[in-house]
Amino acid sequence: MPELPEVEHVRRRLATWARRARIVSAATTDARIVRPLAPRTFVTRLEGRTIADIARRGKWIRCLLDDDQRLFIHLGMTGWIEREASADRSNPHAAAGHHLRFERARIVVARRGKESAIVYVDPRRWGRLVLAREDIPSWTTLGPDPLADGIDVSLLAGKLARRPRTSIKEALMDQKVLAGVGNIQAIEALWRARVDPRSRASAIDRTGVGAIARGLRWTIDRTLADLSRARPDGDPFLVYGHKGEPCPRCRTPLRRIELGGRTTTFCPGCQILKR
């Protein structure tokens, strides 16, 4: 599911459902996902609290509670959030206490007298629900968020210049460089900017960094727009997952390689390699 646009989408839905809501009850038995707290502690500390604010930075979501606790949510590779409106009789899954396949945690909230359940689902269990009394390092060490903060080209260029060994693609995916850029968004942005993903990060000139910044905005906005549609496309990507197909820009067949252990698709025809 989740890179910046998907997480922003989840944040918006969560805000719609749970902002200013009171937590009636919580349930989980998954010590892995709620670590370092024990499931019992996690649940007890949540109950009775009100959710004041729901923010996002990169791929992390932070729910601020009325007693200054914070619930940090990371969806990992396969996490997502659903809502069960307990009064909804048309939904067969909505019965109270019913649990979904791969449900890992459940938080029942009340707002204006109505209850609903916020359900965290995660088959692979790489996601996290971290309840803390202060901001956690994973949150505070994140670089600028392209959507919330915008991309400062000079700042980005400076960070890239300090990385002569890594590829531009791996550098973009470093959450300290920019928060929220993952494999797909990096692939799409570099294609848009006509930069070969294997280029050394430090070899990208000012113009190139500007093009990459615009490319990131372009792909993030596109993905977000697709998610907000009533019926999302499912594949709004032009390059990722399209190995062998003609480049949408120059018709050269797209190539797939591996970079830093991650699948990378690019166009050898119009993405320029800089070393």
Next chain:
DNA sequence: ATTATTGTTGGTAG
């Protein structure tokens, strides 16, 4: 049966 998958994290080495 084999391979690939949208992400972090902790250890190690330099």
Next chain:
DNA sequence: TCTACCAACAATAA
């Protein structure tokens, strides 16, 4: 302190 690399985590889908 910073960068770079790697294994680990887990469950599918093709």
